[in-house]
Amino acid sequence: xxxxxxxxxxxxxxxxxxxxxxxxxxxxxxxxxxxxxxxxxxxxxxxxxxxxxxxxxxxxxxxxxxxxxxxxxxxxxxxxxxxxxxxxxxxxxxxxxxxxxxxxxxxxxxxxxxxxxxxxxxxxxxxxxxxxxxxxxxxxxxxxxxxxxxxxxxxxxxxxxxxxxxxxxxxxxxxxxxxxxxxxxxxxxxxxxxxxxxxxxxxxxxxxxxxxxxxxxxxxxxxxxxxxxxxxxxxxxxxxxxxxxxxxxxxxxxxxxxxxxxxxxxxxxxxxxxxxxxxxxxxxxxxxxxxxxxx
Amino acid sequence: xxxxxxxxxxxxxxxxxxxxxxxxxxxxxxxxxxxxxxxxxxxxxxxxxxxxxxxxxxxxxxxxxxxxxxxxxxxxxxxxxxxxxxxxxxxxxxxxxxxxxxxxxxxxxxxxxxxxxxxxxxxxxxxxxxxxxxxxxxxxxxxxxxxxxxxxxxxxxxxxxxxxxxxxxxxxxxxxxxxxxxxxxxxxxxxxxxxxxxxxxxxxxxxxxxxxxxxxxxxxxxxxxxxxxxxxxxxxxxxxxxxxxxxxxxxxxxxxxxxxxxxxxxxxxxxxxxxxxxxxxxxxxxxxxxxxxxxxxxxxxx
Amino acid sequence: xxxxxxxxxxxxxxxxxxxxxxxxxxxxxxxxxxxxxxxxxxxxxxxxxxxxxxxxxxxxxxxxxxxxxxxxxxxxxxxxxxxxxxxxxxxxxxxxxxxxxxxxxxxxxxxxxxxxxxxxxxxxxxxxxxxxxxxxxxxxxxxxxxxxxxxxxxxxxxxxxxxxxxxxxxxxxxxxxxxxxxxxxxxxxxxxxxxxxxxxxxxxxxxxxxxxxxxxxxxxxxx
Numbered sequence: 001x002x003x004x005x006x007x008x009x010x011x012x013x014x015x016x017x018x019x020x021x022x023x024x025x026x027x028x029x030x031x032x033x034x035x036x037x038x039x040x041x042x043x044x045x046x047x048x049x050x051x052x053x054x055x056x057x058x059x060x061x062x063x064x065x066x067x068x069x070x071x072x073x074x075x076x077x078x079x080x081x082x083x084x085x086x087x088x089x090x091x092x093x094x095x096x097x098x099x100x101x102x103x104x105x106x107x108x109x110x111x112x113x114x115x116x117x118x119x120x121x122x123x124x125x126x127x128x129x130x131x132x133x134x135x136x137x138x139x140x141x142x143x144x145x146x147x148x149x150x151x152x153x154x155x156x157x158x159x160x161x162x163x164x165x166x167x168x169x170x171x172x173x174x175x176x177x178x179x180x181x182x183x184x185x186x187x188x189x190x191x192x193x194x195x196x197x198x199x200x201x202x203x204x205x206x207x208x209x210x211x212x213x214x215x216x217x218x219x220x221x222x223x224x225x226x227x228x229x230x231x232x233x234x235x236x237x238x239x240x241x242x243x244x245x246x247x248x249x250x251x252x253x254x255x256x257x258x259x260x261x262x263x264x265x266x267x268x269x270x271x272x273x274x275x276x277x278x279x280x281x282x283x284x285x286x287x288x289x290x291x292x293x294x295x
Numbered sequence: 296x297x298x299x300x301x302x303x304x305x306x307x308x309x310x311x312x313x314x315x316x317x318x319x320x321x322x323x324x325x326x327x328x329x330x331x332x333x334x335x336x337x338x339x340x341x342x343x344x345x346x347x348x349x350x351x352x353x354x355x356x357x358x359x360x361x362x363x364x365x366x367x368x369x370x371x372x373x374x375x376x377x378x379x380x381x382x383x384x385x386x387x388x389x390x391x392x393x394x395x396x397x398x399x400x401x402x403x404x405x406x407x408x409x410x411x412x413x414x415x416x417x418x419x420x421x422x423x424x425x426x427x428x429x430x431x432x433x434x435x436x437x438x439x440x441x442x443x444x445x446x447x448x449x450x451x452x453x454x455x456x457x458x459x460x461x462x463x464x465x466x467x468x469x470x471x472x473x474x475x476x477x478x479x480x481x482x483x484x485x486x487x488x489x490x491x492x493x494x495x496x497x498x499x500x501x502x503x504x505x506x507x508x509x510x511x512x513x514x515x516x517x518x519x520x521x522x523x524x525x526x527x528x529x530x531x532x533x534x535x536x537x538x539x540x541x542x543x544x545x546x547x548x549x550x551x552x553x554x555x556x557x558x559x560x561x562x563x564x565x566x567x568x569x570x571x572x573x574x575x576x577x578x579x580x581x582x583x584x585x586x587x588x589x590x591x592x593x594x595x596x597x
Numbered sequence: 598x599x600x601x602x603x604x605x606x607x608x609x610x611x612x613x614x615x616x617x618x619x620x621x622x623x624x625x626x627x628x629x630x631x632x633x634x635x636x637x638x639x640x641x642x643x644x645x646x647x648x649x650x651x652x653x654x655x656x657x658x659x660x661x662x663x664x665x666x667x668x669x670x671x672x673x674x675x676x677x678x679x680x681x682x683x684x685x686x687x688x689x690x691x692x693x694x695x696x697x698x699x700x701x702x703x704x705x706x707x708x709x710x711x712x713x714x715x716x717x718x719x720x721x722x723x724x725x726x727x728x729x730x731x732x733x734x735x736x737x738x739x740x741x742x743x744x745x746x747x748x749x750x751x752x753x754x755x756x757x758x759x760x761x762x763x764x765x766x767x768x769x770x771x772x773x774x775x776x777x778x779x780x781x782x783x784x785x786x787x788x789x790x791x792x793x794x795x796x797x798x799x800x801x802x803x804x805x806x807x808x809x810x811x812x813x814x815x816x817x818x819x820x
Contacts, residue, residue, distance in 0.1 A: 034624055044619075048620070055800060056803075059809070105801045105802055132650070135647045160653075161657050165649070165654055167654075168647065169392050169720075171361050175723055197486065201723070219516075221515060228735070236793050237793040239794075240794070240798055240801040243810055251809050252804060256800065258800065259800035307733040310736060314729050315729070318728065329766075331762065331765060331772060360717040363717070363721060393720070396712060438637075441640065444636070515787060516787060518783070518784055522784050569761055571728060571732070574732070575735055575736070576757050576761070579736060579739045579754070580754075583739070
């Protein structure tokens, strides 16, 4: 059972006054502002409520057992193939959860995929290595891998050296990981998470060793590098959908459906905005959005 | 094996060797490649030209030594441009590894050696420009996005002292700048994501005009923000740096003399980049010709 | 059970505070104050987490040395570098404390010397590898194997030639074409991905805040 009861929104509403009270107690300023809505962010609040409402409604639908369809994501279907290949070759699987901190949603998505990969590695007895750059991500990754081995019933195969911390520096980290790729030749490389200038260095080094490579990031600038050097790439939202896709959990799929409905609304907004602007020269649709950003 | 077979099955190390050789030669023998200024770069130059003397620019050093060759010339060109026009500069660093060193290095490269704790405050390169009055360096603060948000509340709380640990209230300039409202615009010299935060948080939420100088690999991403109006100017990689440098050098003789004294500056980097681009282009064309010939030969055999 | 619920509850509360403080004001601006405090905590927690990382580096590499595992000599270099750089950094930090004046500026000098003479060139070297890797990746990827790949190749050629100053002298229309590709199809595709990714991130955040998504915590659905 999930921590949040069926009516998640009610929980949010119950918790909010408590939080407001608790945080106001921390206030140090004498100036009395009072309760209210930040006027610059009213439109954003409407969008936030709309988004949350649609997603929560879809979660409710999913809980009631409504069948939900999610399109095929080739990169995620290839996860088992990649681990299987490593198992056959008797070589390790390397999973790099990006260089972002655990505060980034992208990193959390990567950790969800990591848990899935680690579980398969534990089941097949395939060696796994998860090098880390960010210390908080390192702590979370170690915990996720440990749990995965426990769940797979193979805690004996887990050791802490599987999830090493390398360094906080981006390029020193890259040097160590590419060195490991070239020397130890993992048969499968997962480059999933938040990546920056090191993306091509890691992916090209992995490509030169002939490893099967699955990448995933929401960093748009790095996507071309992954697409040209990796066998499969999870593009932007596919990465965020990964845990739902892999777990096939209906509630999570409900979230994805809610998100897609909001995307359709956004697209509709854009199309209407273009039509209104072209026909009348009015920028009303754009102005409404700008006010949501406080501009 | 004929040439086309060699190209088709090219060992990547040959390509590395060629790129290496053609990167070094223009550094030793500069070619002085022409530069065409793009609107995104011209916009920064025009904005600075349109500012009144005494107005303040916030320069955020959001990169480390790794991207220095691309980012350093951007920072230098802006500092020289601003000081030449009697504008004032507040510098800070948000990039964790080496941002603070890049900041002091580039500042001293432009204004000359400083030692404020021992009273060396005046710039040797821009006589009359005084540390604390015309320019100030607040040093580094950890926290990235959280720090940027806090700066909107009160910069003095985020940076209570400058790079040399002197309280910021002791200098006229840093004492004056308490929030984003006190500066004309922010220029983020960035690698990675910090430049994006300036656009989608500081500009979008707090309304401060933002310009970014980014690395070439990030430029396509930053163009989306530029086109959306979340930054009013964008210097993309060495090309953008060379364009801005050209504009400054053509109009400010002192900046030209100082820049050309350096071992490396954007125009030289642009020479290298142009040559390497040409090599890559030639190889892509050759690779495709070989591929198409090979495909034709295979079809004819069938 | 509580052990598993507490992290999810903390995550929920910590995630909700910035959202509420973004939308609402409170007496004495307490919400914003609380949110700022939370953000400062994050910085402090990250600092302590780095210690965990350093401990891991020592554990893994000391074991490597004691077991004489493959590459154990490199582990010695790594630990020596860590200790030397760390020592200079600490000396610099301590030099301003009472009773530590004898350290003088040696910490700062040593740290800066290593930074300028070793760290900086190594960093630039790693980043400059991109030039080589971009060349080989582009050479391999840009092949007109089918219509889509052909279009990609054509766009790449226009952009690469459009910024080459000598080619532009012969074909002066190319920069305009380059700008069109960058500001038109390129920016449109990038924005499409950014919008999708932003909504994906928002949906993922909601799943995390509501405790639906918990595998990142090492917990299973239903725990």
